[in-house]
Amino acid sequence: MNTPAPHADFSDASIGTIAVVGLGLLGGSVAKAVRENTGDAGIRVIGCARREETRQNAIENRVVDTVTADPVEAASQADLVLIATPVDRIANYVIEIAKQCPGVLMTDVGSTKFQIVEAVNRVPEAAARFVAAHPIAGSEKTGLDHACGNLFRDKPIVITESGHEAPGAVDIVTQFWESTGGRIVHLSPRRHDDLLAISSHMPHLMSSLVANQLPAEAIPMVGTGWLDTTRIAAGDEGMWTAIVSENREAILDTLEQTAVRLADLIHIVRTGDAPSLTKFLRDAREKRESAPSTQTDV
């Protein structure tokens, strides 16, 4: 279907080849999931990575069928392009590929959505072919070596429509993401970013805040509580600096609410208000226990 189409329509499209731009944990895991789930008769995967070592690794471990260092070259051979780079480069890639490869459909894996969708919306030929997505999977581990074909199994995959997608585009991208094993959730880009600020971005920063306070003397004494609470603080600082920049307003709001609630907690502890402290802890336990049980053992 990769032919110039000024008024694109993907209603009857099908996906024979995908290009994965960025072969890190998420890009590599999508490539593996696609190859594992569609078997011999399945989708062809073109990998694109800037580093020679990553491209060799992807070929040697059969994560992809072919590799290239050039995103446009990869996209020009594909029906669907997955942009799996850090969030601050996604919109530029989408716009560039839309201009050079006018028939191709695109999606992404970014942890933030509003700024990306807004930037793409300013270029109509890009907006028509881009269906923004965020698979909520991954960990503090990064890189192709940790990629795993069942990373998305039963995980939430948020699709954040812009409203400017060409006919059929959202359906075909949704089907693609369903094929990775995830559960599809639809949210607006703004709502996605507001909720993720609370469920992911602020928790990451608080985890780092807790980790930073440990004195060297206490390092040999940490228990599972500290290790669990600070696990995501081991994440890549460059990737997270970009995420905070892309979702700054929502993260600021959430951090400021956290500061207010921390002040309330300090008051409860200072005054020895045991009933209020017990309620605070009980509410937290109940909230934690309401999380999906299928996810607690990952």
Added chain:
Amino acid sequence: MNTPAPHADFSDASIGTIAVVGLGLLGGSVAKAVRENTGDAGIRVIGCARREETRQNAIENRVVDTVTADPVEAASQADLVLIATPVDRIANYVIEIAKQCPGVLMTDVGSTKFQIVEAVNRVPEAAARFVAAHPIAGSEKTGLDHACGNLFRDKPIVITESGHEAPGAVDIVTQFWESTGGRIVHLSPRRHDDLLAISSHMPHLMSSLVANQLPAEAIPMVGTGWLDTTRIAAGDEGMWTAIVSENREAILDTLEQTAVRLADLIHIVRTGDAPSLTKFLRDAREKRESAPSTQTDV
């Protein structure tokens, strides 16, 4: 060795029978560790629990040799008593048992130490026989059903001497704790509480703070980051209310430092100071990665 001894000396003592007062996760795990590590020729274990159901469970699952609901009855037959109750009851049990069973040695598992040791120190015949300890093991799971004989394997076990222990007492209790498989660390009660406030008590409260902020709409969308960061928030609120009460001053200090650092972080995010944010995240990653590797997979 359980005979009245106004000037106790444990230099030549040995342990044939222990009493475990409180058969929860920690008490049950010590009982299992002792029985598993000493085999047929090993130490006899008397369990003590208030609830009939717990006592039956302990006998049926061969966690202990015999059970009773009366701590003094259990202690009167033992060489060493392990107090494994919530922290706010430990000192009272130690003092009561010291008065009723003057030959017995005692230790505990409390997550706080200063107030307990201080209360026991006010009763010389109790202080001579009590060697305070804190095995840094456990999780958000509670109760005898989760008890496990290798819970303490390679985990830090802090011994906090009061200076009032009878000759030999610290050595024999240290040997006992070593037999559970843990790594012994010696700290003063005050230093223990100050460090634990930073490495355990504050992280627990921050985990609860993060959990409490999640709106219901975001519950189906949480990822491993939120689940890791909030895992300990599922802990028992009564147990943690008691811990906060016992170590209030040190926890207050740490929470106030956390508030100052959170204000700094908010300033960094508000002003878009990417280099400072990257440094904050890098410092946290390096601190997290400096934690003992043997503990990261527990």
